[in-house]
């Protein structure tokens with residue numbers, strides 16, 4: 128029983144705080160620059176099912192992100208709170224991750 132508990136503790140440590148990127152003493156990620164590699168992974172997992180891997184919609188009612196003209200703030204708000212049939216993402220993504228996604232999808236624009 129005990130070795131398992133120790134192993135689990137180590138695993139949680141790796142997942143939570145000890146392993147990850149830069150963090151301050153309260154465990155909040157400090158965002159110096161956008162983490163676009165992580166945004167790319169989040170996009171593929173959480174957005175591409177409707178918006179397609181490069182912004183060209185898969186779901187017919189989803190807007191084409193390549194021709195979207197929304198401001199950064201508007202994109203952040205829609206990603207966080209959802210709109211119409213687009214679900215909100217604020218419960219599953221941090222504010223920094225949402226901001227990074229809003230920056231990431233801008234690269235789809237020609």
Ligand code: HEC
Pocket residue numbers: 170173174175176177178186188189190192194195196197202205206210211212213214216228229232
């Ligand atoms: C279940 C399908 C679905 C998923 C998953 C989804 N979206 Fe959407 N998204 C939509 C739909 C539908 C709209 C149009 C909403 C409306 O205007 O009523 C939309 C709108 C948007 C818009 C506004 C574009 C514009 O010009 O109007 C942005 C930006 C956006 N989504 C980004 C994302 C990002 C980033 C993710 C992943 C975190 C995501 N979406 C996940 C379906 C989805």
